[in-house]
Amino acid sequence: MWRKNFVSISTIIQADETGKDAMKRVLTATLVAMSVCLSASACGGKQEAEFGIPDQQAIRSVTSALETSFNAKDVDKLLTLYTENSVFMPPNKPLLRGRDSLKQFYDGLLNGGSKDLKITPADVSGHGTLAYESGSYSMTNGTVPDRGKYLFIFRNMNGSWKIEYTSWSSDLPPS
16 A cells, blocks of 8 residues: 555656645645644543552552551451452462452461561552552461562552552472
């Protein structure tokens, strides 16, 4: 198609004795088409809000609430921090999806003696309605200390950041 257009433009230019009139028409048409395209893209859709310091602070608040709720063994509060269809990827276990699965997981973990969770965020960044936070954690599983790293992916749901994906792994060898 490009070659057809190129040939037809070349033909128009050659057909005109000077070629200046044809070139002016081609340049004018090109500029008008580019203006229309730029205007349509600039005005065509809803602009996403820029990810900034308030978003980073909100995400860090969610992580702090997760730590506090975990240590208080408040599973109901923990679940409010996640999206309805949240994906949970615990180490050495199958993938979990949804709040019902998370409830069972957290109930088992906390009833099994897990405690003293400390989450230390290192990086928080995002774009539009998606963000991530990565960092390190430490906790006690029964009587066994653990430490490692984590990755949360957040989604902004009507102005509220919720955890949509969770993955973590221990830095310690299996016991």
